[in-house]
Amino acid sequence: MVWEQVARAFWPLAALLAVIFACFWLGLVAALPNMVLPWAVGASLLVVIAAAVWGGLRFSRVGSGAALTRVDEKLPGRPLSALRDHAALGDEGALWQAHQAQMRSRAAAARAVAPDAGLTRRDPFALRLAAMVALAMALIFGGAGNLGDGLSAVAATLRPQIERGDAVATGPSWEGWAEPPAYTRRPTIYLNALPEGEVLELPKGSAVSFRLYGEDATVTQTVGTDPGEDPQAPAFTAMQSGAVEVMGRHFDIIVLPDAAPLIRPGDAPTRRADGRLVQDFFAEDDHGVVSAEAGIALDLQAVDRRFGLAVAPEPREAVALELPLPGGARQEVQGQLVQDLARHPWANLPVTVTLSALDGIDQQGQSAPMQTVLPGRRFFDPLAAALIEMRRDLLWSRENAGRSAEILRAVTWQPDGFVDEILYLQLRASVGVLETTTLSPEDRDKLAEALWLAAIELEDGGLADALERMKQAQEKLSEAIRNGASPDEIQRLMDELKSATDEYMRMLAEQGQPDPADRFTDNQQQGQVITGDQIQQMMDEIQRLMNEGRMAEAQQLLEQFNRMMENMQVTQSQGQGQGQGQSGEQGNQSMNRLADTLREQQGLSDEAFREMQEQFSQGGQQGNEELAQRQQELREQLGQQQGLMPGQGSERGDAARRNLDEAGRAMEQAEQALRDGDMPGAMDRQADAIQSMREGMRALGDMLGEGERRAEGQQQGQEGQQGDQPGGAMRDGQQQGLPYDRRADRDPLGRQLSGNGNTITDGDPLAEGVDPAARARDLQDEIRRRSGERTRPEDERDYLGRLLDRF
Template sequence: MKVDAPVVVRALRLTHAGMVWEQVARAFWPLAALAAVVFAAFWLGLISSLPAAVLPWLLGAAVLALVVAAVRGGLRFGRVGEAAALARVDATLPGRPLSALRDQAALGGEGALWQAHQAQMRARAEAARAVAPDAGLNRRDPLALRLAAMVALVMALIFGGAGNLGQGLSAVAATFRPPASQMPDIATGPSWEGWAEPPAYTRRPTIYLNALPEGEVLELPKGSAVSFRLYGEGAGVTQDIGPAQGNEAQAPAFEAMQSGVIEVAGRRFDVTVLPDAAPRIRPGDAPTRRADGRLVQDFTADDDHGVVAGSAGIELDLASVPRTFGLAIDPEPREPIALELPMPNGARKEVQAQLVQDLARHPWANLPVTVRLSVLDGIDQEGLSEPMQTILPGRRFFDPLAAALIEMRRDLLWSRENARRSAEILRAVTWQPEGYVDQPLYLQLRAGVGVLEAGPLTPEARDKLAEALWQAAIQLEDGGLADALEAMKQAQEKLSEAIRNGASPDEIQRLMDELKEATDNYTRMLAEQGQPDPADRFTQNQQSQVVTGDMIQQMMDEIQRLMNEGRMAEAQQLLEQFNRMMENLQVTQGQSGGQGQQGQGQEGNQSMNRLADTLREQQRLSDEAFREMQEQFGQGGQQGSQDLAERQGQLREELGQQQGLMPGQGSEQGDAARQSLDEAGRSMDQAEQALREGDMSGALERQADAIQSMREGMRALGDMLGQGQRGAEGPDGQQPGQEGQQPGGQAGQAMRDGENGLPYDRRAQRDPLGRQLSGNGNTITDGDPLAEGIDPARRARDLLDEIRRRSGERTRPEDERDYLGRLLDRF
């Protein structure tokens, strides 16, 4: 009877396959092990390291072993029949049902007993399962040579490489080449490899000298490392371009310091060493002083490869010091001031930055000094600026007693020989202190007299006394204002730290409440004084920052809103801007009527100007994105997109900060302007995401939406400012106290001129993108396209028509016409 149950057929097939594998493994495992060992030797580079005399014999033995193993395996391999598979499966079943089902009854084949027997055997056959193969390699390979060969193969695949295989095959092929005497026409020079690696700071790639075309001049930056690897005997390198590095005969290396020639194995390289120019640094105007007494120094630096570091050195200009009173004696030696210049991340070929440092407590504060800036490049070449003579910025004190204490402090730090003179002055200022010096301060000053008259003054005691005099002068000058300022700064630092560390919302809200309370306290004390910070009085020739209480509250509300929305990075940046603003704060109170409206107009004009700058920057960024898309055709580069995405994100954050400072909150036009700028911010965020994903076309669309939304926001802001100015006009149409000033304000009038002024065909001639063909094209007046713009659809049609016109000009280069054709296919 035929066995055709599916489970039985499957078991027989799998068992048959396993038995075939057993035959292959038993017959050819020596061949597989030998092949794995030979491959591992080639892949690990062992063959190329063998002596040339041994290699032919070893190769012949390996080939012979492989042939013997293959013949032996072929002789031992036997064909496996289906009957053998059936017998193996049948042996695992009770009563061998598979064989029983194949039997034929001699008598009574149709009887009930035989049918019952067959049914019983079929039931047992249903339990048939495939038998696992067993090649018995443990008995045939007791030394586990097959496992050793497998380990060698795995190690070769992990640690070897195709280069080793190529070298091994080359070494084998070399054993079959005829002797050199039989090949007189073939050159037999030694092989070599060479590399020229420019210094890392130049950001140039390494040059493979073997790939350099014959006769081409090798141009290298000064300080490049040139190295060779020689293969074989009798080869050498001669050069006259720089000192040698190392003393390995087979791996000569040297540094390129001058132009010359390199010769190796008959190959000549003419080398031109490019000089590395020293960096340059140019300071801006003389150092200025901020309201908090900090030094501010602008500078620009550049280098042909990049500036690495920079510093500022400040020395006392002793010849210019007025040698009177405590400065009459010679000063104690003091090290020059060394400040590290801030350097941006990334490329530093051109650096424009600002040094800000608090030197108000330095002994040379408010004394003549010499300032000199320096920068270094990658090979430690130094660039120096011209020395500048200036007064070291420091805080000024206007309270008489505070000024006297600061002068004594300066004299003590100038020289400890001034101790007796300072003690006499302290005795004079503390004589009859009633109504003039508070009791706690009187006790501190009398203690200082005791220190000065106790004997020789040590440097440690001098520094401690100088700090006490500084604190006393600050207390006299500012009263409780200094404490309020310090409390506000601490609250700002705590909130910034909490945002950076991802604190809980409850903790951030608590710290925000503390900052609001400290800020209110500080501004209230400023207002009670009725004057700005006394440290600001000396900067009357500088433009001060006037901030109203409403502006401070709006900025705090904007920080709160950003934190509530989870935009912690933007909140952190706006908080830092708030901190900088409060450092130079002046608070104005009691403005009403025309003055209040004038202040609003000033705020509005400032907001309009900042928005105009942001709009111009967005337009510039969009133009760069368009050029990047052009350059990416056929290249697939993404680095430029990532840089543009970073700039787009910064621009979006700046727009968010400007929204928090906009006037007109609660008015119809002000809310409309904020809504338009919100839409612009969302479009900028989408453009940033598209740039990060390399979707330049999508980024351009989102940037265009952002530009349009910003224009609408500026229109609404201009209308609001125009209404505010018209409401402040007098009977003669002029604002009170401002003769001849036109109603509507400059910003509002500019927006109306762009909206209702000259028609398009009478405006300045523009290119298809709507930009003026002459002038700077950045003004927000007389219908500038940055503020108003022509119809976007019309501009797109003009641009498409221009592309079609240029693509049809046969006089243009073929590459340009092909590119224009691709643009037409894409758009």
């Protein structure tokens, strides 16, 4: 009831105050002309006073009696009043007592009465609601700055006018600005607007400038360079903390140091299927990396100085490759360098890779030199490999010209049957160039290019040109889709891509393969064959998506097609069985080398343990540096073995590489721990490296075993062998032509089983069905599919994710 009284009496006052506040907050008061503003302020003040007086006269206090009456009126029979009554005639007998009991029961049902100020009746034009809307709009779209401007305008109307004379200043006597370097992306600071005594923090290299309007105005500073020759516009660069004084105003300035950028490489450089160098890197800077590059220098001490490399090399500048950086903020950058260096003279030779980064003030950060072998193209044709080696020797030093001429004469002797006549004439002409008295750098470079082209022709025939045309057609179509080209142009480029792909496959067919696509294998791993029908289906799907206007999906599928073609390699084997034999031989060599490295790592770990025992008994850190050096050599040896491993791009091949990458990182950490004298930490990291190498070798062995089983199964099928049961059914204990003791020793999820792998004999069809490895892949694919369905419960998706993480 008190609220009702206040609302009835003072709602006009509240509405007026809301409207006045909205006018100030929205800047309407400051926008009024100076002639109108005093009258508006006076009228508003009078109206506010009148509303306050009117409300005070209408407000009355509320007593407890009125409250009881208000509640009693809402109850049937007004029981509160009846309970205070007395019998007028006679005594209070049974009837009176029953009446009182009935009233008490009704009084017990008393509840608080909802307030009702009756404002709808008292404000028929809803002026209070209009005031509330004005207040809400002011709070949303207004600001405190408008309120300050309005109050200043009102205060200006109340101050007496000052007579202006000739000596009155019309503006500031100075102005100053502090502009941080552009690469910091900080705004310019107006020094006149800073509060008195505030300490100014500026990045190193900020430009501080002033504009002086008085004749006797001066600037003194201790933070930077010479302020310049113009006394009315001094400017300097803040390089150290200090102070600046101008016309009696003092500024304390703290110059924030700019840290040099940091950059580090990822894993060791790898060779992509097309021979390109791939190097991951990570860079960071407090204000952002401006540029970064990779420097590649010849590691002369690691070169095997034999044959054509025995002579001293001619001077050659280091290779500088610009690292790709994203747009926008570059405080933390993670990227990948992809570069084709197959033609460089140092291809397939030991080099050191050093990454460097620059910030906005040309501070440089460098990574530690990383020793590796510069990736280059591999040549399997003997004559092509010989030409490439001669090319390398000539680029190494022109002193090898005579030796290269003798070798070239030898490889071109009796060329009938293995060297094309035109190529033979070109090679014989090269012999004449090599046997000249002097070989200029220009002639050497031309000859090196000719040897490269000849080797490519021998290795690929005309496939190189066809492959290049297909890549160019892919790039043109991708660019057209991204730029929103017309449908006619996109269709023309699609036809060009189809034509180039057909030409490439036709030339593959001329190499003697029954199916051209059978020569496309994923890094020579058998069993990962992409057929010509699948290639054609993918191109038809791209065409369908473009016809339906789904350009984004077509672009995504085209990029997938591009990646697939880039990761393909043309094998030069004469048959599938031979190719499988070569792949198996390469895999066995990799396994043997990894086994040797694992034994050496185990031996090094044993020596580290003995060294730790001696330290505990005698003290000191004898031999740690030698152990660290040996650990470094093992890590580099493992990195070289990774580049020679087969199966890149396959699931198990990539799993083996990931495990070996983890082993390499553990070796690097163990090496650092040995140098720091932390023997327990070094042994822990060595144990991690051994475990990761074992898992990598296990994955590699699974991949090789699967290829061997597939080859034997195909051979069994080709010989037309039938099982003992009718229809060629397999006998109990055999699957796909393999004897029982050769079955995969894994459960349906691909996990290793105990024993020799043939212990599952309980009749479970899930365990004893067809090839467990194939069943494992099917189950894993199903788990991945279900884990990607967002409609499934979160607990189920978490469980599926744990399965994928573990298996």
